[in-house]
Amino acid sequence: MLTSPPRAVPSSPTSSPTFLFSEHATEHYQHAIGQAVERVCQQLSRAPDPCSGTSPAELQSIMAELDLNTPLHDLTAVLDELQCTYLNDAVYFHHPHYMAHLNCPIVYPALVAEVISSAINTSVDTWDQSAGATLIEQALIDWSCEKIGWQPGADGIFTSGGTQSNLMALLLARDHFCETRLDHCVKTQGLPPGFERLRIFASEVSHFSVKKAAALLGLGHDAVMPVACDSAYRMCPQALRQALRDCQQQGLVPMALVATQGTTDFGSFDPLPEIAPICREWGMWLHADAAYGGGLLVSPNYRDRLAAIELADSVSIDFHKSFFQPVSCSAFVLRERQWLKYASYHADYLNPLADAQAGIPNLVDKSLQTTRRFDALKLWLTLRWMGADAIGELFDQAITLTAQAHLWIEQDCEQIELLHKPQLSTLVFRFAPNAELSAQQLDDCNRHIRRSLFDSGRFALAGTQVGGQAFLKFTFLNAHTQLSHVQQAIDAVEQAGEHYLQTLRQPAEACA
Numbered sequence: 236m237l238t239s240p241p242r243a244v245p246s247s248p249t250s251s252p253t254f255l256f257s258e259h260a261t262e263h264y265q266h267a268i269g270q271a272v273e274r275v276c277q278q279l280s281r282a283p284d285p286c287s288g289t290s291p292a293e294l295q296s297i298m299a300e301l302d303l304n305t306p307l308h309d310l311t312a313v314l315d316e317l318q319c320t321y322l323n324d325a326v327y328f329h330h331p332h333y334m335a336h337l338n339c340p341i342v343y344p345a346l347v348a349e350v351i352s353s354a355i356n357t358s359v360d361t362w363d364q365s366a367g368a369t370l371i372e373q374a375l376i377d378w379s380c381e382k383i384g385w386q387p388g389a390d391g392i393f394t395s396g397g398t399q400s401n402l403m404a405l406l407l408a409r410d411h412f413c414e415t416r417l418d419h420c421v422k423t424q425g426l427p428p429g430f431e432r433l434r435i436f437a438s439e440v441s442h443f444s445v446k447k448a449a450a451l452l453g454l455g456h457d458a459v460m461p462v463a464c465d466s467a468y469r470m471c472p473q474a475l476r477q478a479l480r481d482c483q484q485q486g487l488v489p490m491a492l493v494a495t496q497g498t499t500d501f502g503s504f505d506p507l508p509e510i511a512p513i514c515r516e517w518g519m520w521l522h523a524d525a526a527y528g529g530g531l532l533v534s535p536n537y538r539d540r541l542a543a544i545e546l547a548d549s550v551s552i553d554f555h556k557s558f559f560q561p562v563s564c565s566a567f568v569l570r571e572r573q574w575l576k577y578a579s580y581h582a583d584y585l586n587p588l589a590d591a592q593a594g595i596p597n598l599v600d601k602s603l604q605t606t607r608r609f610d611a612l613k614l615w616l617t618l619r620w621m622g623a624d625a626i627g628e629l630f631d632q633a634i635t636l637t638a639q640a641h642l643w644i645e646q647d648c649e650q651i652e653l654l655h656k657p658q659l660s661t662l663v664f665r666f667a668p669n670a671e672l673s674a675q676q677l678d679d680c681n682r683h684i685r686r687s688l689f690d691s692g693r694f695a696l697a698g699t700q701v702g703g704q705a706f707l708k709f710t711f712l713n714a715h716t717q718l719s720h721v722q723q724a725i726d727a728v729e730q731a732g733e734h735y736l737q738t739l740r741q742p743a744e745a746c747a
């Protein structure tokens with residue numbers, strides 16, 4: 236009997252003429268994805284630094300050479316081009332010298348999920364576009380609510396990030412306030428008369444997305460009342476009481492409070508056990524912005540820093556910050572499912588009311604977005620493969636490193652001024668040499684340090700401003716970053732600072 240020889244898989248199949256992904260394109264798909272993965276692996280094994288220090292002008296000149304109307308038709312050529320426009324100069328968050336913003340290294344179970352979810356291309360807006368994906372997302376929402384300590388009846392939705400979660404919190408807070416206190420439905424009628432008197436309270440170091448949300452909600456930045464902090468950058472309850480009384484005297488109306496659980500710069504926690512009763516007393520919605528600190532929900536050692544989070548009405552959690560997930564992966568959760576009605580709309584073609592009445596779960600009913608990525612799959616595979624404790628341990632290691640770094644700097648680095656004792660995994664500090672420098676020179680010096688380290692590509696640090704003065708910031712999220720890396724970074728800071736001081740001295744020396 237004649238048998239046909241096994242079909243040879245070409246090592247480099249030419250592209251399918253249509254490029255459409257289907258059962259006919261699996262060979263092309265596997266080959267192309269393999270090539271892409273290969274590039275990433277090569278890049279990681281070669282990149283000695285977290286960034287290249289390239290300038291916008293350098294990359295813009297490469298981009299200017301490209302003609303988007305002339306495709307390359309060949310994957311290798313496409314990837315070679317991408318090497319120059321992106322991969323060579325990208326900023327690599329997995330690198331132990333990346334210590335800048337709240338970007339985490341990611342765990343590879345989540346990358347497996349990215350491959351699957353992008354290929355299947357589920358949209359989790361309705362059951363008829365998602366099936367099991369909807370149940371997976373809902374299970375993760377329920378799991379997050381349980382970790383917070385809420386009873387059944389709590390609910391939530393995955394979002395694009397903390398910014399959207401905070402917007403959603405304040406939208407629900409505004410509409411709930413207007414419905415229950417003013418007998419006014421904002422969703423159908425728009426803002427009520429006197430809306431300009433509504434006020435939101437947040438600490439003076441809360442995230443700027445609170446102000447952005449206030450603007451988007453028609454209340455404006457000025458509706459956000461900054462509450463003073465104590466010396467550890469936590470909202471001060473006495474200052475809050477005073478601010479509320481002042482508002483009342485001016486005829487303003489407190490509506491909501493945002494208590495940050497892990498502030499962006501200082502990792503500080505507004506004290507919920509003291510703030511929650513004040514919110515209850517004043518009838519204010521209490522939102523906990525745990526975009527950063529939310530990772531402590533699975534921490535084996537530091538969970539107690541989220542004390543009383545269950546007293547919040549709603550919580551933002553960014554899995555793409557402290558759960559080691561790729562961007563985007565985030566959730567907005569709340570204590571009472573019914574309040575999600577302020578965000579809902581039933582479209583006849585998509586999620587008719589009849590579906591909800593029949594118990595069909597259409598997640599779009601509770602989302603600000605319509606078409607929405609199945610970002611929950613990343614967290615799902617991570618939890619099913621690694622488990623929550625392993626995630627919590629990664630975050631704990633970063634927190635422990637931060638405490639060690641603080642201690643070492645305090646004891647050994649005379650020229651470094653520390654601004655706070657860390658409560659999470661950031662450290663705000665500055666180079667403050669024993670030299671006669673004006674406040675402006677000190678600011679310029681620290682800005683120079685940050686720029687020169689970034690330009691060298693060797694270390695990525697963040698910069699911030701406190702009390703109008705320039706500071707540097709470490710954000711640690713990488714369990715591969717050791718104290719020795721921090722010591723090298725501080726050496727580099729001191730060297731760059733000394734170099735700046737020399738440039739200051741040179742003109743004077745030249746005149747002498």
Ligand SMILES: Cc1ncc(COP(=O)(O)O)c(C=O)c1O
Nearest residue numbers: 337396397398442499524526527
């Ligand atoms: C405390 C806090 N809230 C909200 C956000 C905004 O989160 P996202 O960047 O995911 O929109 C951040 C970002 O750093 C943050 O630190």
